[in-house]
Amino acid sequence: MKISIQHIIIFVCAIALFSCKKDNYDAPSSQLSGRLVYQGEPINVEYDKVSFELFQFGFGKTGAIAGTFDQEGKYSMLLFNGEYKFTISKGQGPFQWKQTSTGDPDSLTIKMSGNQVVDLEVTPYYMVREAKLSGSGTSVSGTFKLDKIITSEDAKDIEQVSLYINKTIFVSSANNIAVTSLAGNEIVDMNNISLQVAVPGMTPSQNYVFARIGVKIAGVEDMIFSPIEKISL
Amino acid sequence: MKKIIQITILILLLGAWGCKKDSDFLNVKPNSILDNEQAFSDPTHVLSILADLYNRQLDFSTVKDWATMADFSESFPSENGRANIVQRNSWGFGEWGINWFDSYAYIRELNLFLQRAEAAPTLTDADKSRFLAEGRFLRANFYFEVVKRMGGVPLILEPMLYDFKGDPTYLQMPRAKESEIYDFVISEAEAIKDLLPADVNTKSRASKGAALAMEARAALYAGSIAKYGVNTPQVALPGGEVGIPASMSATYYATALKAANEIINGSAGAYALYNSKSDLAENFANVFLDKNNNPESIFVEDFKLRSGKVQAFTVANQPRYGAEEEEGGRLNPSLNLVESFEKLDNTYAPIQITDNSGNPIYYTDPTDIFAGRDARLAGTVILPGTEFKGRKVDIWAGYLLENGSIITGDDRGAQKTLPGTSSPVQVVGFDGPINAKEFTAQTGFYIRKYLDPSPGAGSRGTNSEVPFIRYRYAEVLLNAAEAAFELGDKATAATYMNEVRARVGLIIPLTAGDITFDRIVHERRVELAFEGHILYDMKRWRIAQQVWDGNAMSVSNLVSDIGKATKRNTQPYGLWPYKYYNPGNANNGKWVYKIILPALVTGSNTFQLGNYYSTINDDVRANNPKIVRQPNQ
Numbered sequence: 001m002k003i004s005i006q007h008i009i010i011f012v013c014a015i016a017l018f019s020c021k022k023d024n025y026d027a028p029s030s031q032l033s034g035r036l037v038y039q040g041e042p043i044n045v046e047y048d049k050v051s052f053e054l055f056q057f058g059f060g061k062t063g064a065i066a067g068t069f070d071q072e073g074k075y076s077m078l079l080f081n082g083e084y085k086f087t088i089s090k091g092q093g094p095f096q097w098k099q100t101s102t103g104d105p106d107s108l109t110i111k112m113s114g115n116q117v118v119d120l121e122v123t124p125y126y127m128v129r130e131a132k133l134s135g136s137g138t139s140v141s142g143t144f145k146l147d148k149i150i151t152s153e154d155a156k157d158i159e160q161v162s163l164y165i166n167k168t169i170f171v172s173s174a175n176n177i178a179v180t181s182l183a184g185n186e187i188v189d190m191n192n193i194s195l196q197v198a199v200p201g202m203t204p205s206q207n208y209v210f211a212r213i214g215v216k217i218a219g220v221e222d223m224i225f226s227p228i229e230k231i232s233l
Numbered sequence: 234m235k236k237i238i239q240i241t242i243l244i245l246l247l248g249a250w251g252c253k254k255d256s257d258f259l260n261v262k263p264n265s266i267l268d269n270e271q272a273f274s275d276p277t278h279v280l281s282i283l284a285d286l287y288n289r290q291l292d293f294s295t296v297k298d299w300a301t302m303a304d305f306s307e308s309f310p311s312e313n314g315r316a317n318i319v320q321r322n323s324w325g326f327g328e329w330g331i332n333w334f335d336s337y338a339y340i341r342e343l344n345l346f347l348q349r350a351e352a353a354p355t356l357t358d359a360d361k362s363r364f365l366a367e368g369r370f371l372r373a374n375f376y377f378e379v380v381k382r383m384g385g386v387p388l389i390l391e392p393m394l395y396d397f398k399g400d401p402t403y404l405q406m407p408r409a410k411e412s413e414i415y416d417f418v419i420s421e422a423e424a425i426k427d428l429l430p431a432d433v434n435t436k437s438r439a440s441k442g443a444a445l446a447m448e449a450r451a452a453l454y455a456g457s458i459a460k461y462g463v464n465t466p467q468v469a470l471p472g473g474e475v476g477i478p479a480s481m482s483a484t485y486y487a488t489a490l491k492a493a494n495e496i497i498n499g500s501a502g503a504y505a506l507y508n509s510k511s512d513l514a515e516n517f518a519n520v521f522l523d524k525n526n527n528p529e530s531i532f533v534e535d536f537k538l539r540s541g542k543v544q545a546f547t548v549a550n551q552p553r554y555g556a557e558e559e560e561g562g563r564l565n566p567s568l569n570l571v572e573s574f575e576k577l578d579n580t581y582a583p584i585q586i587t588d589n590s591g592n593p594i595y596y597t598d599p600t601d602i603f604a605g606r607d608a609r610l611a612g613t614v615i616l617p618g619t620e621f622k623g624r625k626v627d628i629w630a631g632y633l634l635e636n637g638s639i640i641t642g643d644d645r646g647a648q649k650t651l652p653g654t655s656s657p658v659q660v661v662g663f664d665g666p667i668n669a670k671e672f673t674a675q676t677g678f679y680i681r682k683y684l685d686p687s688p689g690a691g692s693r694g695t696n697s698e699v700p701f702i703r704y705r706y707a708e709v710l711l712n713a714a715e716a717a718f719e720l721g722d723k724a725t726a727a728t729y730m731n732e733v734r735a736r737v738g739l740i741i742p743l744t745a746g747d748i749t750f751d752r753i754v755h756e757r758r759v760e761l762a763f764e765g766h767i768l769y770d771m772k773r774w775r776i777a778q779q780v781w782d783g784n785a786m787s788v789s790n791l792v793s794d795i796g797k798a799t800k801r802n803t804q805p806y807g808l809w810p811y812k813y814y815n816p817g818n819a820n821n822g823k824w825v826y827k828i829i830l831p832a833l834v835t836g837s838n839t840f841q842l843g844n845y846y847s848t849i850n851d852d853v854r855a856n857n858p859k860i861v862r863q864p865n866q
């Protein structure tokens with residue numbers, strides 16, 4: 001059979017005819033968002049280090065929908081409507097997540113129907129309070145106080161406190177251009193800690209840096225931070 | 234008449250075959266497939282089955298893939314497609330894991346092999362016992378490789394069969410305790426060691442030496458997980474699938490020392506340190522190259538030219554200038570590793586680029602800066618100014634002028650005109666270093682370990698037949714030293730360590746008082762670099778999260794605390810040689826060095842607690858709900 005122009009036209013028309021039909025599900029469209037808080041105060045963590053899990057029952061595989069918190073402790077996910085269980089697994093975050101009586105992480109039931117904001121109440125080991133960051137031409141200094149929140153037998157010591165600065169808004173132990181640290185046992189007064197860090201040369205030069213204070217708690221992997229501030233030099 | 238004869242013949246013919254039973258006629262034995270009994274009837278058949286099983290063992294670092302040696306800031310990957318190794322900030326929790334399905338398929342085939350070899354009626358007892366011992370060795374060694382990555386896993390020791398009744402729960406096994414897997418490896422080694430040949434020349438098949446070396450290493454790992462696990466109490470599961478109680482450490486260390494001593498006292502064969510060349514660095518490099526007369530290697534993965542089983546490590550990593558192929562130079566050892574090789578007086582020192590008052594030192598020969606160090610440095614790393622295959626590598630980054638400015642090019646061997654002259658000259662080496670120019674020595678160094686100098690080894694059509702050493706005698710000595718140290722016998726530890734060190738020119742012996750945890754860690758790092766130990770050593774000592782702590786490294790971090798076990802090692806640094814250009818000056822033409830961070834290095838290694846044991850995927854846990862999840866993930 002010779003392939004003529006008519007055949008091709010019929011073929012193209014046939015494709016066009018059936019391709020109009022939608023062949024897929026709608027993408028999930030309900031947004032679940034929120035942030036980590038302690039008594040309404042936001043908790044700042046390191047970007048992409050603290051993870052959480054969402055489970056939805058009844059769809060075959062039993063894996064979690066996993067995500068991580070951003071620097072400001074915020075999270076967001078697009079989901080289908082339905083019922084979900086939210087949990088943070090053991091060893092995640094500079095805080096205690098609610099536990100069941102057997103010591104396993106508890107879960108939070110979230111019913112999605114349209115967008116929803118759920119703030120997550122957790123108990124941090126420490127809070128960085130009254131952080132004041134200021135810049136001079138060549139250095140950034142910060143004063144702050146540490147508030148010990150968990151004082152029961154689960155209380156932890158401070159391993160070290162650090163003042164990080166970076167060229168971009170991502171500021172953490174992995175992303176910084178300079179850092180000054182003070183070991184936990186060198187802290188004299190938890191209500192008045194000050195740190196200073198020299199600003200190294202930057203290429204291309206810029207007259208501002210982003211800074212925040214991080215607290216490493218002994219025996220806890222993730223750090224807790226003060227809010228990020230843009231410091232003009 | 235004629236017809237009657239024809240009919241008679243036809244009937245007779247039918248009768249001749251018609252008597253045969255249908256089942257005999259239809260059941261034809263296939264002539265291309267052997268059944269179990271046939272396959273296990275002849276030792277050469279069994280050996281070929283076993284060869285496939287040998288081929289499927291697991292290695293962390295292997296010469297079959299250069300990138301398996303490239304991580305952990307011990308080297309820089311000079312292939313732009315692999316730059317992610319130095320650009321990522323952390324490792325995924327699934328990294329270094331196993332393919333669960335393939336691994337248990339392999340274990341099942343090992344179990345089937347053991348079952349079938351046991352049942353084989355025509356094998357001689359001697360053959361059968363050796364084959365069975367080899368199968369058990371492979372199974373134990375494989376479980377050891379798995380437990381290092383995953384902690385306790387289901388310990389399956391027989392081929393399981395599904396009955397197709399719709400309920401697979403009877404096949405779902407929970408994870409064994411981490412200690413139970415180590416105990417299994419140790420007890421198997423004890424059970425099979427005397428069934429295997431005690432022969433130093435049996436290297437690519439299991440031998441008594443291999444079983445004992447496996448036992449020593451496994452017991453040492455278990456001992457250190459038990460002892461140092463207290464430093465990371467979060468890395469444990471209540472059921473013991475991860476983590477070993479501290480009370481068990483002394484027994485494990487004693488087992489490790491006993492097994493290592495059996496090899497050292499010669500009962501497994503005449504193993505010894507390789508000592509055949511008068512040049513100590515060449516001698517050390519030859520440990521990994523000499524395959525015929527090598528008393529050091531114990532168990533290897535062998536390769537053979539023109540057999541289909543060859544390896545391309547040399548193709549990937551040979552010095553680029555004058556290479557047999559238009560590639561090479563991929564693994565660039567970092568300055569972090571280079572500076573950790575001791576000086577001959579047993580002290581640590583950074584590579585001296587400046588004198589005490591901070592002025593640059595001008596070296597007459599590019600190798601002078603590395604003089605007076607452990608011979609393993611030049612045996613492991615190709616340094617600027619040294620040779621490979623009789624050709625000097627051309628590693629230099631440019632001309633340094635009197636005013637401190639640098640003249641260099643952006644291509645291998647680029648030419649430019651120097652001030653005060655009129656014709657262009659070469660201003661950068663044909664081996665680099667040039668930032669982001671793949672296959673050049675971007676840290677200023679190439680790897681020498683496992684690099685095969687024989688003709689054709691660097692060409693894709695030929696490749697190399699240098700074996701990959703899985704267990705070697707020097708490691709056995711270091712295992713013994715560490716076990717003795719942990720048991721409080723520092724004098725024995727010093728004796729064993731001095732043997733390893735004297736071979737490479739560190740002839741001032743360490744005394745018992747010199748042996749510290751830092752010393753043990755350091756010795757293993759320099760002796761066993763690029764052999765796949767660094768990750769598991771850091772994991773079992775539970776210091777990985779301190780060494781790879783995610784903080785970017787500064788130069789002052791780099792040059793301080795050398796030889797300290799928990800020294801930060803998050804980014805691979807380089808050392809670039811420059812020619813000093815100042816005609817008329819006494820230092821003209823001499824070499825100065827600069828410490829640089831290769832431009833592609835933007836990440837810093839973060840080892841999280843969740844990295845200690847690799848993820849068991851959700852689909853695996855969904856299929857078998859008895860499998861508990863790893864901690865901190």
